[in-house]
Amino acid sequence: MGLLEKLKQGLKKTTQILRTDVRDLFKTKGRLVDDAFLDELFAMLIKTDMGVQAAQAVVDEVGTAFRARVVEIDEILARIKEKLKVLLQQPVDPIRYAASGPTVIMVCGVNGCGKTTSIAKLAHLFQAEGKKVVLGAADTFRAGAVSQLSIWAERLRTEIVKGQQGVDPASVAHQAVARTLETRADVCIVDTAGRLQTQQNLMQQLGKIYRVLGKQVPEAPHEVLLVLDATTGQNGISQAKHFTDAVKCTGIVLAKLDGTAKGGVVIAIRQQVGIPVKFVGVGEKAEDLSLFEPGPFVDALFEDVGGNA
Numbered sequence: 001m002g003l004l005e006k007l008k009q010g011l012k013k014t015t016q017i018l019r020t021d022v023r024d025l026f027k028t029k030g031r032l033v034d035d036a037f038l039d040e041l042f043a044m045l046i047k048t049d050m051g052v053q054a055a056q057a058v059v060d061e062v063g064t065a066f067r068a069r070v071v072e073i074d075e076i077l078a079r080i081k082e083k084l085k086v087l088l089q090q091p092v093d094p095i096r097y098a099a100s101g102p103t104v105i106m107v108c109g110v111n112g113c114g115k116t117t118s119i120a121k122l123a124h125l126f127q128a129e130g131k132k133v134v135l136g137a138a139d140t141f142r143a144g145a146v147s148q149l150s151i152w153a154e155r156l157r158t159e160i161v162k163g164q165q166g167v168d169p170a171s172v173a174h175q176a177v178a179r180t181l182e183t184r185a186d187v188c189i190v191d192t193a194g195r196l197q198t199q200q201n202l203m204q205q206l207g208k209i210y211r212v213l214g215k216q217v218p219e220a221p222h223e224v225l226l227v228l229d230a231t232t233g234q235n236g237i238s239q240a241k242h243f244t245d246a247v248k249c250t251g252i253v254l255a256k257l258d259g260t261a262k263g264g265v266v267i268a269i270r271q272q273v274g275i276p277v278k279f280v281g282v283g284e285k286a287e288d289l290s291l292f293e294p295g296p297f298v299d300a301l302f303e304d305v306g307g308n309a
């Protein structure tokens with residue numbers, strides 16, 4: 001399956017609802033754009049979880065362009081998509097690789113959001129580019145966390161550096177980077193334990209891992225990826241604010257997009273958090289990761305919604 005197909009598959013639940021709503025909105029071929037129409041349009045957009053700000057911006061755009069005119073569905077959809085693409089604009093920069101030497105990536109997020117699975121997906125992606133990957137199992141907190149990452153490492157045939165349960169995660173992270181340097185691997189990805197953004201001591205521990213990495217390799221970690229669970233919707237916005245206070249997050253991986261009918265949450269996150277969304281997770285397999293790009297994302301979101309829009 002190509003990347004775009006995967007994205008469409010992942011957004012299926014959201015797209016299905018949009019399709020029904022748009023059909024309700026356009027029971028007749030053309031519709032007069034008035035306050036009633038704009039209110040209905042607003043309600044439809046809000047249902048995708050894109051947030052009030054974005055929904056209002058789209059409605060304003062449609063109102064300005066078409067008010068008091070009778071318009072057809074495709075004309076409106078084209079305008080909505082265009083506006084959403086503008087709202088989602090961000091610098092195109094999937095992964096910031098180290099200028100020389102290994103690239104170190106730290107992955108964090110709340111419990112169960114999809115960190116470990118996303119790490120496996122990223123490792124798979126790097127391997128496909130011919131890069132050698134070392135995984136650091138620095139989640140020494142949850143029983144079973146190390147074995148979960150070990151299973152992935154075995155499946156993907158990547159090296160893994162583990163620590164015993166309960167040891168200082170920063171020391172495991174340190175060993176993982178040391179092994180990366182020793183074996184001249186290209187990328188080191190460090191898994192961390194899930195934690196609530198309100199757990200001060202655990203957030204400080206994250207800061208310690210961050211600093212340890214920085215002492216070993218210049219400019220490391222080159223990426224701090226925050227994994228957010230798309231099924232928990234706009235909760236992610238407050239998580240992002242707290243995590244980035246503790247460690248400067250450089251990108252978001254939005255996991256489990258396939259598990260929600262509110263895929264518009266990407267738009268809310270983009271609007272309200274100053275961190276780019278770099279990847280979206282669309283399933284549980286190693287291949288189920290898609291690079292996030294506004295254009296293809298919006299097109300997939302509106303796949304077969306309306307006529308030929």
Ligand SMILES: Nc1nc2c(ncn2[C@@H]2O[C@H](COP(=O)(O)OP(=O)(O)OP(=O)(O)O)[C@@H](O)[C@H]2O)c(=O)[nH]1
Nearest residue numbers: 111112113114115116117194255256281282283284
């Ligand atoms: N459908 C779907 N499931 C996912 C995706 N990403 C992760 N999952 C599932 O979500 C569950 C939790 O994923 P993990 O990767 O273990 O999450 P984690 O953040 O490492 O969890 P902790 O280490 O316990 O904090 C697992 O059952 C995964 O298979 C995704 O993109 N789509």
Ligand SMILES: [Mg+2]
Nearest residue numbers: 115116139145
């Ligand atoms: Mg985990």
